[in-house]
Structures are given as C-alpha cells and as structure tokens.
Amino acid sequence: MIRVMRKAPGVGLAAPQIGVPLRIIVLEDTKEYVSYVPKEEAKVQDRRAFDLLVILNPKLEKKGKRTALFFEGCLSVDGFRAVVERHLDVEVTGLDRYGAPIKINAYGWQARILQHECDHLDGTIYVDKMVPRTFRTVDNLDLPLAQGCPKLGPC
Numbered sequence: 001m002i003r004v005m006r007k008a009p010g011v012g013l014a015a016p017q018i019g020v021p022l023r024i025i026v027l028e029d030t031k032e033y034v035s036y037v038p039k040e041e042a043k044v045q046d047r048r049a050f051d052l053l054v055i056l057n058p059k060l061e062k063k064g065k066r067t068a069l070f071f072e073g074c075l076s077v078d079g080f081r082a083v084v085e086r087h088l089d090v091e092v093t094g095l096d097r098y099g100a101p102i103k104i105n106a107y108g109w110q111a112r113i114l115q116h117e118c119d120h121l122d123g124t125i126y127v128d129k130m131v132p133r134t135f136r137t138v139d140n141l142d143l144p145l146a147q148g149c150p151k152l153g154p155c
C-alpha cells in the first residue's frame with residue numbers, strides 16, 4: 001500500500017482501493033508535496049508535512065464543530081476534483097503496523113486526509129459528499145466556482 005501510494009503519487013490510500021478487503025489506511029504528506037502548493041494556499045488549508053502513518057482498524061471521531069470547504073481528489077477517481085466539506089479536527093485511534101495502539105489528533109489538511117481514507121473503508125468516496133456543482137477535471141481546477149457554490153475555506 002505504501003508503494004502504491006508513493007508511486008501514484010498520493011497522500012493517502014485505503015486498502016479497498018487496491019482490492020484488499022481490510023480496514024487499513026496509509027497516509028503521508030511530504031515536504032516536497034507541500035512545496036508544490038502555493039504558500040498562501042497551504043496556509044489556508046492548514047497543510048503541513050507529516051511522516052508516514054499506517055493505521056489498522058482506524059476509528060475516527062470528529063472533534064468540535066469547525067469545518068472547511070476545499071477541493072479534494074482521489075486516486076480512485078483519477079483526473080477529477082470537487083469541493084468537500086470536512087471537519088477540521090479529528091481524533092483517530094487504531095493500531096500501527098506492528099499491532100501497537102496509536103492515537104492521532106489531527107487538524108487541518110491531515111484531518112481531511114484521515115476523513116477521506118476512513119470513508120473508503122465504508123465504501124464512501126468523496127463524490128458521495130462533494131458539492132456537486134464543483135465537480136471538475138484537474139485541468140479546470142482554477143476556473144471560478146459556479147454561481148451558488150459556497151466559498152472555499154473555513155465555514
């Protein structure tokens with residue numbers, strides 16, 4: 001899973017995406033990936049690099065009420081993006097790859113990745129939660145949002 005995620009490249013992968021019927025997610029956001037995002041954008045998204053995480057049987061709990069709207073994509077829906085509202089603060093518990101219990105308190109972009117990957121384990125992908133009129137190809141990512149779409153950023 002780590003190899004597939006890195007080769008894609010992506011910042012997260014859930015086992016069912018590659019046909020493995022287990023509740024496992026991997027995620028990683030490198031300094032290099034973050035450096036490709038304009039500084040202002042990374043700041044608004046609260047996106048920071050973090051080390052590889054492997055989580056078995058993750059349980060995600062949303063913390064607080066703060067949410068944000070940003071575009072996201074998925075390796076299983078290649079070439080497209082859409083705006084999804086996600087919680088800004090989550091706590092994930094589970095086991096690491098050696099079977100030891102772990103607990104991650106995540107916020108911002110990492111919290112978004114965790115919600116996205118945990119959704120995969122229940123057969124939900126971002127298009128099930130997107131703001132439909134924001135769905136677009138990667139090539140059209142920078143086009144203005146259609147009328148009536150909510151503004152990007154914290155809600």
Ligand SMILES: [Zn+2]
Pocket residue numbers: 073074075076116117120125
């Ligand atoms: Zn995905």
